[in-house]
Amino acid sequence: MRTFVRGVGQLLITAGLVILLFTVYELYGTGIATSRAQGSLTRELHQRWKQPEPPHQRGVVTPARPGAGLAMLRIPRLGKGWIKVVVEGVSPPDLRRGPGHYPGSALPGQIGNFAVAGHRATHGNGFLRMNEMREGDAVVVETRDMWFTYRVTSSKVVDPTDVAVIAAVPDRPGVRPTERVITLTTCDPLYAATHRLIVHGLLESAGPKSAGPPAALTG
Amino acid sequence: MYVWIWRKLPGQLPGKIMGSLVLVGAVVAVLFFFVFPWIEPRLPIDDVTVDSPGPP
Numbered sequence: 001m002r003t004f005v006r007g008v009g010q011l012l013i014t015a016g017l018v019i020l021l022f023t024v025y026e027l028y029g030t031g032i033a034t035s036r037a038q039g040s041l042t043r044e045l046h047q048r049w050k051q052p053e054p055p056h057q058r059g060v061v062t063p064a065r066p067g068a069g070l071a072m073l074r075i076p077r078l079g080k081g082w083i084k085v086v087v088e089g090v091s092p093p094d095l096r097r098g099p100g101h102y103p104g105s106a107l108p109g110q111i112g113n114f115a116v117a118g119h120r121a122t123h124g125n126g127f128l129r130m131n132e133m134r135e136g137d138a139v140v141v142e143t144r145d146m147w148f149t150y151r152v153t154s155s156k157v158v159d160p161t162d163v164a165v166i167a168a169v170p171d172r173p174g175v176r177p178t179e180r181v182i183t184l185t186t187c188d189p190l191y192a193a194t195h196r197l198i199v200h201g202l203l204e205s206a207g208p209k210s211a212g213p214p215a216a217l218t219g
Numbered sequence: 220m221y222v223w224i225w226r227k228l229p230g231q232l233p234g235k236i237m238g239s240l241v242l243v244g245a246v247v248a249v250l251f252f253f254v255f256p257w258i259e260p261r262l263p264i265d266d267v268t269v270d271s272p273g274p275p
Contacts, residue, residue, distance in 0.1 A: 006222075010221055021250055022250075025250070029255065095268075100268075102268075117268040117269075119267055122259075127267070158269070160266065160270065162269055185269055186267045187267045193266045196267070
């Protein structure tokens with residue numbers, strides 16, 4: 001009897017330790033693979049950007065194949081030097097490597113909605129402080145030839161099924177877009193993910209890379 | 220359980236301590252590299268996309 005009770009006690013303590021270890025893995029362990037993936041994505045993307053492009057594609061943002069890097073994303077509010085490679089696709093394996101571009105949504109700088117999902121906790125905690133985004137905050141997207149500066153217009157919490165937020169005109173599915181917007185989606189509340197935190201922004205300026213980084217980054 | 224393992228470990232005290240560290244390390248490695256990565260996508264703690272409701 002005594003041995004049995006002791007065995008159960010040890011088992012429970014072990015289970016507790018394993019769960020504790022799991023939280024360590026979730027919060028920090030998953031970030032290691034993500035930051036490695038981000039490193040190789042950055043190298044790949046810059047390599048690709050260095051290749052000469054066909055003349056008809058000059059200045060045009062070209063789509064990336066699924067899982068490949070599409071653009072560089074900078075959000076000064078989330079930290080000085082906060083920079084991520086956006087990958088094409090929002091499947092769990094894509095999002096483990098970085099923020100993902102919803103396939104079929106607009107490309108950076110295009111008319112329509114450039115929609116990006118990203119992990120808030122775990123996998124590098126990229127969008128951890130997304131709740132601190134305020135109206136007017138800059139979201140800067142770098143492509144092969146261009147800098148695009150978006151300014152946050154609104155943020156809100158919605159149900160996970162509210163796909164209208166990533167419509168070409170946010171919240172008005174089926175309407176033909178005339179504006180260039182960006183939408184960031186992540187989980188809310190932190191660590192629970194019963195809802196989604198949505199941040200919308202509107203393109204403020206676009207400029208060629210030759211003109212240098214935009215004021216939102218240098219100012 | 221732990222008493223039984225401790226008894227089975229070879230050697231004197233230093234050997235037993237070494238043996239336990241190796242065992243703990245092995246268990247943690249298996250958890251971190253195989254068990255946790257398998258469980259992780261099955262937990263809905265960090266879903267970040269908006270999606271149409273799928274079949275239940």
